[in-house]
Structures are given as structure tokens and as C-alpha cells.
Amino acid sequence: MKPVEVKTASGTTDSGKKFVAAKISFPLFGYVLKRILIFIPTLFIISLLTFILISIAPGDPAETMLNRSSGDGQASNKLSTDKAYRDLRHKLGLDLPIFYFSFGNMAECDTFNRIAKKDHRETLDRLIYDYGNWPQISTYYQQVNALEMSVLTTPRDSTNADALIELRNLVNKLYINSKDVVIADLLTGLQKNAAATPSLATVSGAVQQTQAAYELVKKEETVWKRYVPVMHWSGSQNQYHRWLFGDAKWFGEESDPTKTKGFLRGDFGVSFFSKRPVKSMIWDGLWITMLISLLVIVIEYVISIPLGISLAVRKDSLYDSSVTVALFITYSLPVFWIGTMAIFFLCSPDYLDIFPPFGLGYATWDDGFFYKLGDLAYHLALPLIIATYSSFAYLSRQMRGSMLAVLRQDYIRTARAKGLAENVVIWRHALRNSLLPIITIFASFFPALIGGSIILEFLFTIPGLGQITYAAVIQKDYPMILTNTMFAAILTLVGYLVSDILYAVVDPRISYNKK
Amino acid sequence: MAAVQQNNDQSYWAYVKRQFRKKKTALYSLYVVYFFVAVALLAPFLANEKPLVCKYNGHLYFPVFKELAVGFGLGEFPRELQNADWKNLSYDFVIFPPVPYLPMNQDNDNIHSKGPFDEQVIPSTRWKHWFGTDELGRDVLSGMIHGTRIAMTVGIVSMSIASVIGIFMGALAGFFGDNNFQVSRIRIWMNLLFLFFGFFYGFGVRSYAITDALGESLGKGLVQLLLSIGIFAAVMVLANLLATVLKKIPALGKQVNVPFDLVIMRIIEVLNSIPTLFLILLIISIVRKPNLYVIMLIIGATSWTGVARFIRAELLKVRNLEYIEAAQSLGFSNFQILFKHAIPNALSPVLISIAFGIAGAILTESTLSFLGLGPADTVTWGQLLSYARQIPQAWWLAIFPGFAIFINVTVFNLIGDGLTDALDPRLKQ
Numbered sequence: 033m034k035p036v037e038v039k040t041a042s043g044t045t046d047s048g049k050k051f052v053a054a055k056i057s058f059p060l061f062g063y064v065l066k067r068i069l070i071f072i073p074t075l076f077i078i079s080l081l082t083f084i085l086i087s088i089a090p091g092d093p094a095e096t097m098l099n100r101s102s103g104d105g106q107a108s109n110k111l112s113t114d115k116a117y118r119d120l121r122h123k124l125g126l127d128l129p130i131f132y133f134s135f136g137n138m139a140e141c142d143t144f145n146r147i148a149k150k151d152h153r154e155t156l157d158r159l160i161y162d163y164g165n166w167p168q169i170s171t172y173y174q175q176v177n178a179l180e181m182s183v184l185t186t187p188r189d190s191t192n193a194d195a196l197i198e199l200r201n202l203v204n205k206l207y208i209n210s211k212d213v214v215i216a217d218l219l220t221g222l223q224k225n226a227a228a229t230p231s232l233a234t235v236s237g238a239v240q241q242t243q244a245a246y247e248l249v250k251k252e253e254t255v256w257k258r259y260v261p262v263m264h265w266s267g268s269q270n271q272y273h274r275w276l277f278g279d280a281k282w283f284g285e286e287s288d289p290t291k292t293k294g295f296l297r298g299d300f301g302v303s304f305f306s307k308r309p310v311k312s313m314i315w316d317g318l319w320i321t322m323l324i325s326l327l328v329i330v331i332e333y334v335i336s337i338p339l340g341i342s343l344a345v346r347k348d349s350l351y352d353s354s355v356t357v358a359l360f361i362t363y364s365l366p367v368f369w370i371g372t373m374a375i376f377f378l379c380s381p382d383y384l385d386i387f388p389p390f391g392l393g394y395a396t397w398d399d400g401f402f403y404k405l406g407d408l409a410y411h412l413a414l415p416l417i418i419a420t421y422s423s424f425a426y427l428s429r430q431m432r433g434s435m436l437a438v439l440r441q442d443y444i445r446t447a448r449a450k451g452l453a454e455n456v457v458i459w460r461h462a463l464r465n466s467l468l469p470i471i472t473i474f475a476s477f478f479p480a481l482i483g484g485s486i487i488l489e490f491l492f493t494i495p496g497l498g499q500i501t502y503a504a505v506i507q508k509d510y511p512m513i514l515t516n517t518m519f520a521a522i523l524t525l526v527g528y529l530v531s532d533i534l535y536a537v538v539d540p541r542i543s544y545n546k547k
Numbered sequence: 548m549a550a551v552q553q554n555n556d557q558s559y560w561a562y563v564k565r566q567f568r569k570k571k572t573a574l575y576s577l578y579v580v581y582f583f584v585a586v587a588l589l590a591p592f593l594a595n596e597k598p599l600v601c602k603y604n605g606h607l608y609f610p611v612f613k614e615l616a617v618g619f620g621l622g623e624f625p626r627e628l629q630n631a632d633w634k635n636l637s638y639d640f641v642i643f644p645p646v647p648y649l650p651m652n653q654d655n656d657n658i659h660s661k662g663p664f665d666e667q668v669i670p671s672t673r674w675k676h677w678f679g680t681d682e683l684g685r686d687v688l689s690g691m692i693h694g695t696r697i698a699m700t701v702g703i704v705s706m707s708i709a710s711v712i713g714i715f716m717g718a719l720a721g722f723f724g725d726n727n728f729q730v731s732r733i734r735i736w737m738n739l740l741f742l743f744f745g746f747f748y749g750f751g752v753r754s755y756a757i758t759d760a761l762g763e764s765l766g767k768g769l770v771q772l773l774l775s776i777g778i779f780a781a782v783m784v785l786a787n788l789l790a791t792v793l794k795k796i797p798a799l800g801k802q803v804n805v806p807f808d809l810v811i812m813r814i815i816e817v818l819n820s821i822p823t824l825f826l827i828l829l830i831i832s833i834v835r836k837p838n839l840y841v842i843m844l845i846i847g848a849t850s851w852t853g854v855a856r857f858i859r860a861e862l863l864k865v866r867n868l869e870y871i872e873a874a875q876s877l878g879f880s881n882f883q884i885l886f887k888h889a890i891p892n893a894l895s896p897v898l899i900s901i902a903f904g905i906a907g908a909i910l911t912e913s914t915l916s917f918l919g920l921g922p923a924d925t926v927t928w929g930q931l932l933s934y935a936r937q938i939p940q941a942w943w944l945a946i947f948p949g950f951a952i953f954i955n956v957t958v959f960n961l962i963g964d965g966l967t968d969a970l971d972p973r974l975k976q
Contacts, residue, residue, distance in 0.1 A: 074813050078820045085821070089829045135743070137752065161755050261747050357957070363903070364953035366910050369932050369945055376939040426903050429960065433895045433967065440971060468860045469896040476853070479819060487914065505828050521820035528816055535860060542863045544724065544808075 301511030340431025478527025573965020708847030713854025721862025741786030861893030
């Protein structure tokens with residue numbers, strides 16, 4: 033129950049500031065060190081979680097990259113695209129298991145990622161859930177593959193052309209359906225189409241084999257296996273290992289240019305879509321987003337804190353209520369609407385042509401430092417206004433609330449009673465004690481530095497990190513998503529650590545080593 | 548004095564209620580919330596294309612009630628009314644709801660967003676679109692009324708989820724810190740081990756059962772979800788029963804610290820590090836159909852961290868104050884002190900953040916609609932706002948929902964203010 037350990041080596045001094053500094057820093061030092069050490073496991077968990085989230089998200093980057101049309105074209109054509117697809121997945125390492133080990137149930141298959149197509153994997157996963165017997169389901173899947181091949185390789189003539197098209201349709205449906213009724217329907221449909229034409233005898237045979245395999249899946253179901261938890265071990269040949277450590281040699285020159293060095297050695301990979309190194313892409317967006325975010329934070333705090341204090345001091349006056357209403361109005365109108373309105377009315381020759389509607393200008397630093405600076409300011413003015421206006425309400429409201437809580441304390445009454453000027457009471461005695469919520473909010477700005485305001489960057493077509501991140505998420509650009517998340521994570525951790533230190537600095541009663 | 552003391556002891560919350568009622572602005576704000584809730588509940592009676600009462604072909608009908616009954620699976624509309632054009636039937640006698648439009652119905656005479664003051668093609672003032680129409684000719688007032696239901700549910704449900712989780716987690720982290728909560732070693736082991744089993748049997752093996760049921764209907768989905776949570780809870784209870792038995796063994800029963808602060812803050816860091824938009828996009832793409840309840844769950848599940856961090860920061864301070872020490876020396880249990888004495892003194896920033904959160908959730912929903920990720924089968928305030936973006940001249944598409952959100956932010960903040968004052972015994976006079 034003691035307050036922070038007091039380090040009195042420098043003797044008792046009356047100089048308040050020095051004393052506080054000495055008192056704070058020592059017990060905090062160990063705490064900060066401990067926290068920084070904990071960064072490592074936290075970052076590990078975040079990266080792993082991102083990996084898992086990416087892998088369960090629908091859609092497959094390889095599929096998008098090849099932009100393949102599903103199932104059309106001749107047999108050879110289809111075979112070559114299938115091969116290209118498999119090769120691409122192999123090159124990107126998507127056919128590897130996610131992590132060193134995985135928890136699952138006994139029914140599951142641990143080499144699932146080798147099955148190339150995502151929709152097929154989903155269907156098979158559902159079948160495993162329903163029947164719990166991977167060996168039989170695997171046989172069934174191979175039979176469907178064989179059936180597809182036999183449909184594709186059957187020479188086409190005038191008697192069977194229609195039937196073949198229908199058959200191919202049905203097979204494609206068979207791949208993505210897992211409901212018993214639907215599969216039974218599809219199989220009878222296939223059988224009917226194949227039996228109708230004599231030249232499709234091989235197909236008919238394949239259909240029968242598929243049917244038999246499916247019957248076996250249903251007959252030999254082992255649903256109980258689903259309830260037995262097991263651990264699959266996959267060793268170091270996994271996506272996570274490859275991303276973190278890379279597969280290049282640790283010592284000496286690496287001759288193979290396709291090998292990667294891994295995140296730990298500063299190799300963030302190459303974007304799946306733009307084919308540019310992730311590092312340079314992020315760097316391009318980073319300075320813009322950083323600049324905007326820092327300006328936004330400064331503007332918000334410089335305006336909101338004095339505003340909140342003045343509202344608290346004049347609580348329930350006309351000033352308080354009218355400013356509060358005005359702030360709430362600004363908060364209520366969503367940024368995307370105000371932004372659009374501003375662009376429409378303030379940036380168009382039809383109304384007021386005050387601000388540029390988009391971009392950051394074409395001036396370069398070579399045109400003269402002040403010219404570039406002016407151009408940048410001119411382009412950033414409106415985005416900054418739009419980005420900041422809605423936060424004033426929340427920040428100043430928090431400041432007002434905590435200031436009010438402090439102003440009720442006895443020591444404030446004491447300070448007033450001993451005749452201190454109101455300004456001194458507020459700024460010297462009350463402010464420091466009312467900063468906790470403000471610090472809490474401050475910490476969450478750190479990750480915003482990298483996330484940026486997606487909406488803002490969209491509205492004003494600013495090529496910042498927000499846009500890059502959004503595009504990466506939509507396109508499933510794994511290296512981009514991972515690198516972004518890791519940087520956001522590091523900033524979040526730093527932000528929270530800074531806020532925890534600030535808590536103890538502004539309020540000496542706060543200690544983290546309380547026994 | 549003694550009598551007052553006793554009275555206070557009897558019920559702190561009754562006292563808070565009395566104090567709250569003294570503050571007029573807060574009280575009126577509460578009435579405004581009641582009004583919104585009433586509009587939300589009565590939406591089908593306030594804005595509907597069907598008449599409230601009508602006499603048709605000599606029969607008396609109550610079509611709106613009937614519609615509700617049909618919705619619950621009780622009864623059917625008579626055949627001649629099943630696909631009726633309610634607006635143009637020749638009634639003997641009819642009373643329409645105050646707004647005779649449904650939010651999704653298109654009025655083909657008034658397409659291309661007619662404003663409240665524009666000339667509208669309507670049979671009489673009774674059919675006027677008081678708040679105008681949108682691009683497709685849908686009535687904005689009706690959209691506002693039905694949107695109230697969604698706004699209220701989104702705001703209140705998601706922030707309730709966020710505040711329950713947030714206050715609980717934040718309180719554990721802030722009050723107990725890293726060194727103030729001891730349990731036996733075996734209990735920690737058992738809880739960690741059974742956490743895995745709980746997830747495995749509660750959610751892992753039932754993943755498809757839950758998603759299937761959610762796809763079918765919300766009710767069935769909730770039943771399956773509750774079942775899963777029940778299994779999870781049962782497994783955890785079992786873990787603790789086992790631990791209670793096993794801690795009799797001396798080696799296992801050794802008391803160790805639970806670093807609540809460390810663990811909970813790490814969870815918050817992990818959650819906040821993953822971009823929210825990424826999480827939302829991901830979950831929506833897994834669920835496939837952007838469903839309102841999913842959006843509420845996501846907003847709730849991602850915004851509890853803010854509440855938790857506010858509570859934690861305040862409690863870090865509060866736990867070192869003298870009165871907590873006093874309560875401890877009086878022999879109150881830790882949880883008694885936490886919930887009765889510590890949390891009420893840490894609520895001010897939390898109430899503000901919840902008040903803003905309710906409106907924030909409504910705005911998040913509108914931003915999702917703006918990005919094209921909102922629910923498709925209903926009209927929400929947010930969607931109206933995002934239509935407004937496409938047609939800047941149509942101010943009525945922005946002003947009305949914007950005003951409604953403004954009222955929400957304001958009243959919830961005033962209620963929060965009133966509660967802060969009522970919770971503080973220093974303002975007793």
C-alpha cells in the first residue's frame with residue numbers, strides 16, 4: 033500500500049520538479065525493461081494471429097493473380113492453367129502448412145493446403161465435418177478429378193456436344209457442393225447424361241466409380257473422430273517459418289535469387305500484385321501518412337484541451353451548453369459526408385474554388401523549399417480540417433469530464449481557500465491530475481499513424497498508407513498485410529508503453545509494483 | 548445523521564437514482580431515449596404501406612396487425628389481398644399509418660430524389676413525402692422511422708457488449724495489477740488447459756452447426772451460439788471443480804500471482820494491432836452476407852478495449868487511495884471493494900466513452916455502408932447518409948439522419964453527465 037519507492041540518494045530537496053523526477057524514474061526503469069521484453073512474445077502472437085486470420089479469409093491470392101476463368105477451355109488448356117496455378121501457389125509458399133504445429137481433430141487432414149483450389153478445400157472441409165473419414169473422402173475427391181479428366185478428354189462430336197457441356201457443368205458443381213441431397217442429384221444427373229450417349233461410355237464408368245466412392249464415404253462415416261483433439265506436427269517447412277526467417281542461407285552469400293531473407297532480417301517480401309518490394313511501397317506512403325497524422329494530433333490536442341478545460345470551468349453556463357451543442361453537431365456528421373460536401377462546394381469552379389480537390393500537388397523539393405512547403409500546406413489544409421473536426425467533441429468532452437472530477441476534490445478547495453489565483457489552481461494543480469483519459473486516448477494515436485485515415489485518403493486521393501492497406505486487404509496481398517500489421521503492432525505496443533509511463537509521471541500515486 | 552447513513556447503506560443505487568432524477572437535463576434526455584425506443588418498437592405502425600384499419604368488400608381488416616401475425620406464422624392474408632396494391636384499392640373506409648410508405652418501396656412518380664419543398668407527384672397532401680425521397684423514389688421519413696430501430700439496436704447492443712467486457716477486463720487489470728491476486732498453481736494450469744478444451748468442444752467441433760444456423764435465421768443462430776457458450780462455460784466450471792479437488796495436494800496447491808494486468812493488456816494490444824477494417828472485412832467475407840447482427844457483434848467485440856483501458860487507468864489511481872485501504876482493513880473482500888467502492892469512482896471517462904460509442908457505432912455502420920459493406924435488405928440512417936454523398940444537392944438525405952445522430956450523441960452524453968454527478972457523493976447537496 034506504499035506509494036512509489038522513494039529514492040532519496042540526492043537528499044531531500046525542496047525543488048519539486050527534481051524531486052519528482054528522481055522519485056519516478058527508478059522504480060519505473062525495471063518496469064519499462066520488463067515491458068520491452070514482453071514485446072517479443074506479443075509481437076509473435078500478433079503475427080501468428082494475422083497468419084491464421086489471413087488463411088481463414090475466403091479468396092485466394094493465387095487465384096486472383098492468375099485471374100483464371102473456372103473450368104472453361106479444352107482439356108490441355110485447363111491442365112496447363114491448373115499447373116500454372118499449382119506452381120504459383122508453390123512459389124508463394126501457399127501450399128505449405130501455416131505453422132510448426134496445429135491443433136485440430138482426428139478427422140481432419142493435415143496436408144490440406146496441398147489441395148490447390150480454395151473452394152475445393154472448403155467443400156472437402158465440410159465433408160470431413162459431416163462424415164469424419166478423410167481417407168474415403170480423399171478417394172472420392174480423386175474420383176471426381178478422374179471424372180473431370182474423362183469428361184475433358186472425351187473427343188467431342190455432334191452427337192455428344194450438348195451432353196459434354198452439361199456434364200462439365202455438373203462436375204464443376206460437384207466440386208463445390210457438400211450437401212448430401214445436392215450431390216445425389218448431381219450424380220444421377222451425370223449418370224443420365226453420360227448413359228444417354230453411347231460415345232460417353234468411359235465417362236459413364238467414371239461416374240459409377242465416383243458414385244461408389246461417395247457411397248463409401250457415407251457408409252464408413254466416423255463422425256466420432258471429430259471429437260478427438262489431436263496435434264499435427266509439420267516441422268520447419270511452414271509458411272510462418274518462411275516468412276519470419278526466410279529460406280536463404282544465414283551465413284555467406286546466397287546464390288539463388290528466389291530465396292527470401294525473412295522478416296527478421298529486414299526482408300518484407302514483394303507485393304503479390306504490384307511486384308514491387310513491400311519496403312519501398314510502405315516507405316512511399318509512410319511519410320505522407322505520418323505527416324498528416326502528426327499534424328492532426330497536434331491540432332486536435334492544441335484545440336481540445338484548453339476547450340475542454342474552459343468548458344469544465346464554466347460548467348452548465350450558456351457558454352458550456354452552446355459550445356457542447358456545436359461540438360456534438362460536428363461529431364454527428366460523418367467524415368465521408370462532410371468531406372464530399374467540402375470537395376463539392378469548396379473545390380469546384382461552380383461554387384467556391386478555394387481548395388484543390390485532390391492530391392498533394394506537383395511541386396517537388398527542387399522548386400524551392402518554401403514553394404514546396406506552401407504548396408503542401410495548400411493541398412493539406414482541407415484534408416486536415418476534415419480529419420480533425422470530428423475529434424474535438426470527444427477529446428474536449430473527456431477533458432471536461434476528468435477536469436470536473438478533479439475540481440470536486442478537497443485539495444482544489446484547499447488550493448482555492450489559501451488564495452491561489454484560479455488560473456494557477458486549474459493549470460498547476462488540477463490539469464495534471466485530470467490527464468489520465470487524455471493519455472489513454474493519446475496512446476491509440478500511435479497505431480493510427482500507420483493505419484492512416486482510409487476515408488480521408490479515399491476522399492482526397494492521397495496516396496498514403498491507408499489506401500495501400502485497404503487495397504492489400506481487398507486483394508489479399510499477404511506480404512503487404514503482414515508488414516503493415518507488424519508495424520501497426522509495434523507502434524501500438526510503443527504507444528501503450530508510453531501511456532503507461534505517462535500515467536505514472538502525471539500521477540505519482542500510480543505505481544506498477546504495488547505489493 | 549445515523550438515520551441518513553443507514554438509509555444510504557441500504558441502497559446506494561436507490562440514492563443514485565434519486566440524485567439522477569434531480570438533474571433535469573439528464574432526465575429529459577432519458578425521456579428522449581424512451582421516445583426513440585418507442586419509435587423503434589412502433590415502426591411498423593408509424594410507417595407502413597398497409598392501412599392500420601380498413602373496410603374492404605364489406606369485411607373489416609387490420610392489415611398491419613395481420614402482417615405481424617403472418618410474420619409470426621399465425622394466419623394468412625385472404626387471397627384477394629395477398630398481392631394487393633394497398634394504395635389504390637377501393638376501400639369503403641380506411642385509416643393509413645401516419646407515413647403511408649415502407650422504407651424499401653419505390654414511389655415511381657417521385658424518383659430522382661424529390662426534396663420536401665420540391666413539387667411532388669402525389670394524389671393529396673396525405674401522401675406527401677415530408678422528408679423527401681431518394682434517388683429510387685423511396686420515402687426518407689419512412690426510412691428514418693425504420694432506421695431508428697436499427698440505430699437503437701446497433702448503438703445499444705454493441706456498446707452493451709463493449710461495456711460489459713470492457714469494464715470487467717479493465718477492472719481486473721487496473722485493480723489487481725500484476726501482484727495482488729493469488730490462486731493455487733493447479734487452478735491456473737487447469738484453466739489454461741481447459742480453455743483449449745472449452746474452445747474445442749464449444750466452438751471448434753460446432754463451427755458449421757453455428758454458421759448454418761446463423762445463415763438460416765437469427766433465432767436459431769443465437770440458440771446454437773448460446774449452446775456453444777454453455778458448453779464452454781460448463782468445461783470451465785469443470786476445470787475449476789477439478790482444481791478445487793486437486794489443490795489439496797501440497798505441491799499443486801502452492802499460491803502464485805495471477806498477472807491480470809499483464810495478460811489483459813497484452814490481449815488488448817493484440818486486438819488493437821490488427822486493423823479494425825481488416826477484421827471487419829474478414830469477418831464479413833466469412834459470414835458472406837453482411838448481416839446487421841454480425842456488424843453489431845464486430846463493433847462490440849472490437850470497441851471494448853477502449854472502455855477497458857479507461858477503467859484500468861482510473862483504477863490504477865483509485866486502488867492506492869486511502870479509502871480502499873480503509874475498506875480492506877475493515878475486512879471487505881477484494882471483489883466487494885472492486886465493484887462497490889472502486890468502480891463507481893472510475894466511471895466518468897467510461898460513461899463518456901460509452902455515450903460517444905453508441906453514436907459512434909451508428910456512424911461506423913454508416914461508414915461501412917459507405918464502403919459498400921452494410922446490410923443490404925434494410926434502410927439505415929447510415930445508408931441515407933451515404934446516398935447523400937452521391938447527390939450533394941439532396942440536403943434532406945443528410946440533414947435528417949445527421950440530426951437524428953446528433954440528438955443521440957447529445958442525449959447519451961447528457962445522461963452520462965447526469966450519472967457521473969449522481970454517482971459522486973461529494974455533490975450530495
